[in-house]
Amino acid sequence: MKVLRTPDERFDNLPEYNFAPNYAEISDLDGGKLRVHYLDEGPRDANPILLMHGEPSWCFLYRKMIPLLVAAGHRVVAPDLVGFGRSDKPTQKSDYTYARHVSWMSELLFDQMSLRHTTFFGQDWGGLIGLRLVAAAPERFDRLVLSNTGLPTGDRKPSDAFMAWQHFSQTSKSFPIGKIVNGGCATKLSADVIAAYNAPFVDDTFKEGARIFPSLVPTAPTDPAHNDNNIAWGVLTKFERPLLCAFGDSDPVTTGGDAVFMRNVPGATGQPHTTVVGGGHFIQEDKHAEISAIINTFIAATPIK
Numbered sequence: 001m002k003v004l005r006t007p008d009e010r011f012d013n014l015p016e017y018n019f020a021p022n023y024a025e026i027s028d029l030d031g032g033k034l035r036v037h038y039l040d041e042g043p044r045d046a047n048p049i050l051l052m053h054g055e056p057s058w059c060f061l062y063r064k065m066i067p068l069l070v071a072a073g074h075r076v077v078a079p080d081l082v083g084f085g086r087s088d089k090p091t092q093k094s095d096y097t098y099a100r101h102v103s104w105m106s107e108l109l110f111d112q113m114s115l116r117h118t119t120f121f122g123q124d125w126g127g128l129i130g131l132r133l134v135a136a137a138p139e140r141f142d143r144l145v146l147s148n149t150g151l152p153t154g155d156r157k158p159s160d161a162f163m164a165w166q167h168f169s170q171t172s173k174s175f176p177i178g179k180i181v182n183g184g185c186a187t188k189l190s191a192d193v194i195a196a197y198n199a200p201f202v203d204d205t206f207k208e209g210a211r212i213f214p215s216l217v218p219t220a221p222t223d224p225a226h227n228d229n230n231i232a233w234g235v236l237t238k239f240e241r242p243l244l245c246a247f248g249d250s251d252p253v254t255t256g257g258d259a260v261f262m263r264n265v266p267g268a269t270g271q272p273h274t275t276v277v278g279g280g281h282f283i284q285e286d287k288h289a290e291i292s293a294i295i296n297t298f299i300a301a302t303p304i305k
Helices: 065-071 098-112 125-136 160-171 177-183 191-198 208-216 226-236 257-264 288-301
Strands: 022-027 033-041 048-052 075-079 118-123 141-147 243-248 274-276
Touching: 022 098, 033 065, 033 098, 048 065, 048 125, 065 075, 065 288, 075 098, 098 125, 098 226, 118 125, 118 288, 125 141, 125 226, 141 288, 160 208, 177 191, 226 257, 243 257, 243 288, 274 288
Parallel strands: 048 075, 048 118, 118 141, 141 243, 243 274
Antiparallel strands: 022 033, 033 075
16 A cells, blocks of 8 residues: 655644644554554543544644643543544555544554543544444443534435535545635634645645545445444444534534434433534534533533443
8 A cells, every 4th residue: 555644844833733743553454554643632541532533624623622621631632534634645545445444543542542431522524433433342432422423324315515525525626625624614714724724735646535535425325334334323322321412503514413313322312412503514613612611511411430
């Protein structure tokens, strides 16, 4: 597997991003190795909050939330998915599959970091991958917080907004990462923040993971992830630890997606689910303080015996 690595200097002097990088080597599942990056902030002996980003962002997305969560006494772990951020970037679209993304994060978070008693927060593909991890090892997770995400099986037709996004990702001659993130926010990002989202991608050869991601979302029962996601739902429908939904009110792609979790996951019953007013798809940019407070309050209110 041919792999690209973004030069370190691309990450110098990014706005509000002053975190030390951490790296681990994992199998590329093709006979080689990949270097993956993650942030690990706060006391190492505290129970972790796992923050997982989606498409086409990277852990920079959580730069404003991490200090607020650490200030509440939590350890915070935020990995860069393979193909994003400071993690290695395979150069062929065919190198990326849904199953590989799950396996890559499983090796990092379970096999190498041994995370347990975890509070999971997932948005966008962070939820699609993270919920598969939850289903694979539910005993490792104390509670879940979901925002603007889902776990599609392909049995239901996606929204028109998503299908338009998927079409754009595969047909557009240019794929401007920072502008795409800006377009998914309810607020307008500054030029230096947009540039920071572009930082991992030196040129188009670094964007194959970002390009292919929308096509990996199951949209039909024939999708390769259909069976695995149905199996994951089988676990989630028995998941009794607390689950909280905090979806934004300004995300056309995931509107209504919270109802599926509230209806089908036992741990969602009786929880203070909320709709975050003014939260676009990238709710971490629009409402970082509100989401951080929701997570901190939820952890404090749901001690695991």
